[in-house]
Amino acid sequence: MRKIAESTVRRLSLYLRFLEEFEEQGASTISSAALATRGGTTSAQVRKDLSFFGSFGKRGMGYEVAALKTQLQEILGLNRRYRVVVVGAGKIGSALVQYQGFRDRGFDLVAIYDADPKKIGRSWNGLSVRDVTQLEKDLKHDPADIAAIVTPADAAQAVADRLVASGVTTILNFAPVQLQVPERVAVKTVNLVLELEALSYVLANR
Amino acid sequence: MRKIAESTVRRLSLYLRFLEEFEEQGASTISSAALATRGGTTSAQVRKDLSFFGSFGKRGMGYEVAALKTQLQEILGLNRRYRVVVVGAGKIGSALVQYQGFRDRGFDLVAIYDADPKKIGRSWNGLSVRDVTQLEKDLKHDPADIAAIVTPADAAQAVADRLVASGVTTILNFAPVQLQVPERVAVKTVNLVLELEALSYVLANR
Numbered sequence: 001m002r003k004i005a006e007s008t009v010r011r012l013s014l015y016l017r018f019l020e021e022f023e024e025q026g027a028s029t030i031s032s033a034a035l036a037t038r039g040g041t042t043s044a045q046v047r048k049d050l051s052f053f054g055s056f057g058k059r060g061m062g063y064e065v066a067a068l069k070t071q072l073q074e075i076l077g078l079n080r081r082y083r084v085v086v087v088g089a090g091k092i093g094s095a096l097v098q099y100q101g102f103r104d105r106g107f108d109l110v111a112i113y114d115a116d117p118k119k120i121g122r123s124w125n126g127l128s129v130r131d132v133t134q135l136e137k138d139l140k141h142d143p144a145d146i147a148a149i150v151t152p153a154d155a156a157q158a159v160a161d162r163l164v165a166s167g168v169t170t171i172l173n174f175a176p177v178q179l180q181v182p183e184r185v186a187v188k189t190v191n192l193v194l195e196l197e198a199l200s201y202v203l204a205n206r
Numbered sequence: 207m208r209k210i211a212e213s214t215v216r217r218l219s220l221y222l223r224f225l226e227e228f229e230e231q232g233a234s235t236i237s238s239a240a241l242a243t244r245g246g247t248t249s250a251q252v253r254k255d256l257s258f259f260g261s262f263g264k265r266g267m268g269y270e271v272a273a274l275k276t277q278l279q280e281i282l283g284l285n286r287r288y289r290v291v292v293v294g295a296g297k298i299g300s301a302l303v304q305y306q307g308f309r310d311r312g313f314d315l316v317a318i319y320d321a322d323p324k325k326i327g328r329s330w331n332g333l334s335v336r337d338v339t340q341l342e343k344d345l346k347h348d349p350a351d352i353a354a355i356v357t358p359a360d361a362a363q364a365v366a367d368r369l370v371a372s373g374v375t376t377i378l379n380f381a382p383v384q385l386q387v388p389e390r391v392a393v394k395t396v397n398l399v400l401e402l403e404a405l406s407y408v409l410a411n412r
Contacts, residue, residue, distance in 0.1 A: 004407075004411075006404060009403070009404050009407045010400055010404065012407075013399075013400045013403045013404070014384065014400075017382075017384075038384070039384060040384065074410075075407070075410075075411075076403050076406055076407050076410065077403075077406035077407055077409055077410025077411070078403065078406060082402075082406055082409070084402070091297075091300070091301035091304055091305070092298075092301050094297070095297035095298050095301050096398070098297055099297070099398070101382060101398075101399055102398075102399065102402065105399050105402070105403070106406070107399075107402050107406075145406075145409060146402065146405050146406075146409075169409070170405040170408055170409055171405075172398075172401055172402065172405060176223075176307060178220065178223075178244070178245065178246065186405060186408040188401045188404055188405060190396065190398065190401060192302070192305070192307075192308070192378075192396065193219075193307055193308065193311050193313070194216055194219045194220075195378055195394045195396060196288075196290070196308065196311070196313050196352065196378065197215070197219045197282050197283075197284065197311070198212060198215050198216065198219070198394055199352050199376040199377075199378060199392060199394060200282055200283035200284060200288055200312070200313075200351075200352075201210075201215045201218075201281070201282050201283055202376055202392040203283055203288070203351060203352075203375075203376055204280075204281075204282065204283025205210075205281075205283070
């Protein structure tokens, strides 16, 4: 696998969204300049991002919207569906399993787990909270592509260890800790306090 | 304001957390190597990140934990408290106002708004959902430092425009759209589908 910066992958996801918007508006071709304007970047950046993955578009003709959309979906691995399990049935965990936007994009939230007997058995969108002691058994029968960790900070590393031992190789981590995982495992961390601190940094350094 | 990459600011936030951990464990000095190991980066990166903001630490002596912690808090603007308003009282919005971790870090969630009469008046952690028509009046009396937008996609841009017109200059956006704002306004976007797509990209390109 060629090493592509995370920021590039993120822009590819955004380009895909913009292409869908353009398609809805009836556009069949699109210039790199228009994509750049929509995304707050430059034409050169758009061309560079897309050039990583081969040659798209023709000089002076722009990109074919439908074809580029399909190619971006393939690059991003969105030409199939993914099974996602959620560990932690607190407020964020329950919001995740109720969010329709994941399913629309091919991410099926197939199970949610918790250790708290008061939460086990609760049900959202037809999904009942399962006892986290069942995690290994469930993953053995029905492997997950992606696991979201939405536990308290002090439980997150142990859950990550169990997921990795059960064959999960991609983790979306919401717990406010830096997880230690083997190199083959990809972790994306969503830490809302860090996002707020990026804004307090801006406010403090104006 | 010197232009510092967002990725650097993010690492500074992480270093601050690690310093707090080291302090709890009773350490009074820490080497750049130890900070680097904890954060999955290199000593050179740690020294480079910290050098942006002046000279810390002494060669061969490492950094003084308490002093570096204070300095990082100052750099990140964490030596004061911030008033945060939330627009959108859906599942994520309500999870935000109930999350204790923000207050612990100096971010006070002081108001939450919605347009839906069924949501207005609901209360979480002593905070009642206010009618979003009150937004401008409230911000005039009690300016907010940061606003979180947690509305549906099609409402987000209009809310952003109203916030900016009311003097808000830093926005944390959870709506799955790219907001258009004046250059002086800082926006951080949290888009969970994009995070999942970064993982599907990894799975597809192994």
